[in-house]
Amino acid sequence: MSTFVDTMRASATGPAGSAKGMTTGEPHAPARRTWAQVHEAASRIAGALLADGLTPGSAVAVLAADPALIAPAVQAVWLSGGSVTMLHQPTPRTNLAEWAEDTLRVLNMIGAGLVLLGAPFDALAGVLDEHGVRYRRLDELAGGEPLTEPVPVAEEATALLQLTSGSTADPKAVRITHRNLMANMRAMVQAAEFDFDADTMVSWLPLFHDMGMVGFLTLPMTFGVELVKVSPAEFLGGPLLWFDLISRYRGTVTAAPNFAYAIAGRRLASVDGDDTYDLSSLRIALNGAEPIDALAVASFTTAGARFGMDPGCVFCAYGMAETTLGVSFAKPGVGLATDVVDAERLETERVAAPAGDGPTRAFPLLGEPLPGLEIRVLGEDGQELGEREVGLLMLRGESVTPGYLTVDGPVSTQDAEGWLDTGDEGYLVDGQVVVCGRRKDVIIMGGRNIYPTDIERAASSVPGVRAGNAVAVRLDAGTRRERFAVALESKLAGDPAAEKALRNEVTSKVVDAAGVRPYAVVVLAPGNLPKTPSGKLRRAAAGQQVAQLLAKD
Template identity: 30%
Template structure:
């Protein structure tokens, strides 16, 4: 169905499967259901209201509503009216200088000060923003009128990047982009109309929106959503949902897995959970931690979780969502590679540390390219490299964006001919794609490249440190012009810092032969992260270079 546009998809789902729909889980575990037929009626009513407000097809709108049902209603009202929406996280106030507030005002300007739909008034001292703000409860509802019918290549949605390397960029997605990628996802997951999809990720994240809301409408089946804040407060809600509603397709990146593991360690009484129906638990959105994934699967096996259901995947918003999947119900492919060869010579050589004595880096494969997605690996001169050689990952295909909204310079830098530069480093090995890391997260030391997340994984082998509480970065010292490696750590008291630094130095000297120059103490809320839990390392480095944390530095 790649030629169908979004309004057609909901109309088809509502007419052919009127009893299927969207289930919203409350914080007490109860569910309310909105059938696809009811969603269609609500979208038609809101669409008519938008027309009465004078909003025209092609206009943009920002949705910052507080709960999933309001967000989904607004989204489809926009689609039916031909409005191009974007969904963002709602801040408490636009003047609180939070990450969400800064991003919202940035996007507001980028989109030309469009309509902003929110659940409650947002405190602000921006007069222009205030004039454009409309409460969801006060939106006009009109009688259903013939909706605007877009063309497949018309702009459907703008997904703003998380800003993990700078200002957010508006990724333009057409109806064709979305339909092609959703079709690829449906094929990769062998979706049927009997499947049940469960989601706790926010709808302003591409995996939450496209993977767990739009795709279940494209290949119509029942979908379930938990508010992200409720999942963070009580991960058992998600586990209850999986067991009670026979969820067989869901997702959980490192951030979520680590949260669930901490929750399970504190839990005393366990329900009789049954996860045996699971066929795909997608693990992506950030670099995959093999250690966390293995521990997570081990804990869930107590409740009949099939090991083969853990599904390492790779994707990005510029590809609409999905790029590669581990084949359905096949074991995750975990391989140990020679660190020296991979870091210095870019060669992927499998090792067995127990027999060779060489230090290995354990990396999870992320499967093979999905249908209608092309992947190639190139060197610094944009020339393809063979299997077993690390290079820059580039992608092409009809689900790949045509560029960033009103940002020609960034769009030009994004492409090499028809190929999109992902910014990721990886390699093929025995047919599987492996992701080494982000090009911008490389730390250069002693003539070798180290990925920040690899250093963080090594540090977390110490009992005091846990995933998400430690950040590594590299800088060039402005005085000595020497490269320095920095460790930022949260959750450690000042008296314990010198001893921790000593143990980290021993660990890194023994395993990698590198010097750790400084330890900087942080509060947990000082670690900036994207909506998927991905660490925004550049922000911490910027603050360090600006002279912050001077009283929290241990050398």
């Protein structure tokens, strides 16, 4: 029997089930349901699914926006013995024909027997009908006969098929087992020093992303933690809602990628009145899912201090869907800590030596590996490296996925000894993990290994560049004349004089910061850089886009 399902059910039917719950609908129509009520609704949906012919082990896709609908729906699938896949959601800008084509690839890849539809995506039922995809509307399942006992499943059964970031036209799903899921959640609870009675989690993260789905729905639902959950659209419509919720609900734990903290710092700094918010309750503001920028963190903590926020709440983390969610966590209360290293030795010798008198690079310390996870660093020859030697990060442990599902079939993620190749370059120092960047994105010029994040941070510091919307891409990769370009979004796009000034300033900042000159700086209007459905920049796609634009010039 699944320990994960047992624990979730025990939390819902025990004291925490009636004392703790989930608030949704902010800011317009807030409503709170206890975890016991969520479980009751899930039991009815599960009963209806089984009566409708769902078989244990079935892959069930979910397409809904409201967390109040999603929570009982995914729990129902787990109670029924199925696996959950959260489909990427179309936006108002999405071409529905392309979305349907991409979604059909995903459904075929995972072998989905059913799609659960909820508002506002009920209107897409016609698209699914057209392609013969079986679906049920969630509002039609609410009146089922309650399931009295969960369907038994093995610990190695699939619980979650997490779609990875990247091109949805070439989909890939990480297979997370019940064992993986429970192991990683327990490890995160321990490392973050959760107090189920005292903590209140606040989140706007999308539920089709692993940080939102695992960290800010499955975890609180499994252990009975108070949760305030709104949709990404509410955050993007008014980012200060995030801090209003933390203030009003006395939130203690939240999380976001770095770009959101950059936005938050600017918005908080513009707020009138030191008593507008009370952020003194916040003990963990997890920063993960993309490279952490110390300047963005500083702007956030400086602006938040006015409202009683402790800068020690910044909680640096390293994670990936392949380990369910978390890999390493900094210690609570430490705040952002960086390792400042000799830039020349890093780039030419691949050694992160402590900084001397010359140029430096600073990397966030991402904490020790979570309990149950091992990490090692391998050199180009496959040999294990020592402390401060930069190489490929490898992971092993109970949280690590056994494999991917791809359009060409299952693919293992582990070698013969159980190690996962993360694709990230980094090093270890005093037991803590440091990530330098993705191996495939490293720019090699004049024998130097240059990480694109250094270039992107420099570009983003220029006024007029949209925060989190600058990307450095390789040109002529693997050749003797390898170069790079910077693509960025700006409201100045379309004004030739302003664009020229912006390009010159970005070039100057990049040369000062990294000692290399971009071959080109491409200025795009907002909304033109390719991104994943969860909002991450797609560097490979951006590289193709830039190469095409430069070829036309």
